[in-house]
Amino acid sequence: MIIQEEFFGPAALDNLSTILSQLNPKKVLVVTGGSSYISSGARSKVMPMLKRFETIIFDDFEVNPKIQDVYKGVALVKGSKPDLIIAIGGGSVLDMAKILNIISSQKIYSVLDLIINPHLISSKNFSPLVAIPTTFGTGSEATNFAVVYINKNKYSVEHYYMKPDFVIIDPELSYNLPKKIAASTAFDALCQGIESFWSINSTDESQDFSQKSIELILKFIKPAVLDSNKFAIGQLTIAANLSGKAINITKTTAPHAISYPITSYFNIPHGHAVALTLGKFFIINSEALDEDIIDSRGAQHLNKVMVKLFGMFECDTAQSCHNKWYSLLKLLNLETDFKKIGIINSADIDCIIKNINLHRMKNHPVRIDNVMLSELFNLSII
Numbered sequence: 273m274i275i276q277e278e279f280f281g282p283a284a285l286d287n288l289s290t291i292l293s294q295l296n297p298k299k300v301l302v303v304t305g306g307s308s309y310i311s312s313g314a315r316s317k318v319m320p321m322l323k324r325f326e327t328i329i330f331d332d333f334e335v336n337p338k339i340q341d342v343y344k345g346v347a348l349v350k351g352s353k354p355d356l357i358i359a360i361g362g363g364s365v366l367d368m369a370k371i372l373n374i375i376s377s378q379k380i381y382s383v384l385d386l387i388i389n390p391h392l393i394s395s396k397n398f399s400p401l402v403a404i405p406t407t408f409g410t411g412s413e414a415t416n417f418a419v420v421y422i423n424k425n426k427y428s429v430e431h432y433y434m435k436p437d438f439v440i441i442d443p444e445l446s447y448n449l450p451k452k453i454a455a456s457t458a459f460d461a462l463c464q465g466i467e468s469f470w471s472i473n474s475t476d477e478s479q480d481f482s483q484k485s486i487e488l489i490l491k492f493i494k495p496a497v498l499d500s501n502k503f504a505i506g507q508l509t510i511a512a513n514l515s516g517k518a519i520n521i522t523k524t525t526a527p528h529a530i531s532y533p534i535t536s537y538f539n540i541p542h543g544h545a546v547a548l549t550l551g552k553f554f555i556i557n558s559e560a561l562d563e564d565i566i567d568s569r570g571a572q573h574l575n576k577v578m579v580k581l582f583g584m585f586e587c588d589t590a591q592s593c594h595n596k597w598y599s600l601l602k603l604l605n606l607e608t609d610f611k612k613i614g615i616i617n618s619a620d621i622d623c624i625i626k627n628i629n630l631h632r633m634k635n636h637p638v639r640i641d642n643v644m645l646s647e648l649f650n651l652s653i654i
Contacts, residue, residue: 276439279439279440280510300356318360337364345368345376356402357369357373357400364419366410367420369403377396400438403438407454407512408446409457410512414513415434417429428631435520443509446509456606461508464528467519471637482514488511496508497604498604525633526632527546529629531545531548537627548613554582554593556640556644558575558578560637565637
């Protein structure tokens with residue numbers, strides 16, 4: 273188990289200089305998001321700290337990284353042999369750095385074998401990893417897993433070695449986020465908090481992380497996204513980290529499971545893709561028959577969970593919570609009409625259903641069948 277050292281707040285990035293002095297690496301690999309490295313202000317602050325170290329930059333990979341991107345990155349890591357890796361960017365950047373750090377240290381199995389069967393990971397010969405998020409969405413800096421796509425199918429590479437050693441959460445790096453990205457990433461964190469709260473794997477600890485995250489996001493999402501309010505952005509960066517800590521315990525559930533093919537096949541940003549269906553699960557979870565509830569704690573437990581969630585949204589019913597959810601999406605200028613984002617006909621719906629991530633679906637408290645999934649996409653939002 274990796275014990276993280278965490279730094280929060282404005283100017284938290286200054287702590288990178290201290291970490292560099294402590295570790296005194298000979299060679300540093302910086303994994304970044306390319307343009308976001310510049311627009312966030314990270315490059316202008318980080319490069320002076322790195323001027324006395326040999327530094328390699330890796331930014332040649334896609335959002336929602338593909339296995340081909342991992343091959344390129346692993347070759348670079350094995351060729352350059354960095355003794356420190358710094359990840360600066362959104363969730364895809366942090367995920368990529370986590371995957372490269374672990375997989376490039378393994379000597380027996382192939383990249384593909386390790387992604388499909390992460391239990392094969394054994395060597396501990398990897399570099400210290402510093403994770404510096406520039407969005408307030410994924411919480412990847414707090415988790416033991418990372419996502420990679422193979423032929424449009426999502427794989428979650430999970431191992432307890434995966435969690436970064438150092439986390440720097442500096443809201444100043446999120447001040448310049450474009451509003452669409454800000455909205456999508458904020459909803460990603462909100463969805464993570466909600467899904468963790470109702471997951472069959474929830475614990476008292478995970479629900480404490482979830483509730484704090486949900487309440488912070490609901491309070492500050494509007495001023496953070498619409499007004500770029502700096503204090504509100506700071507609160508959302510904390511909330512995203514809390515949501516990451518929550519899903520690290522519980523994993524995500526049905527809305528995330530459904531979101532991956534929406535992103536892969538229809539190019540909808542991840543957080544937006546999750547949010548498109550999550551609001552409907554307020555109703556699905558609340559109206560489930562006893563025989564369809566797969567959480568071992570039963571119907572009474574799930575009812576209590578849903579009532580607590582409604583309270584966080586200041587709602588009395590599943591329908592009012594559903595309506596408030598989609599109103600918030602619209603307020604933040606995220607499209608809610610499936611047809612307008614390209615999910616037009618039964619073939620599109622079948623494509624999504626056939627490519628749903630079954631591992632995440634199993635964490636959902638209610639059994640979801642293909643008929644329910646088809647209805648999910650055919651029903652109007654409000």
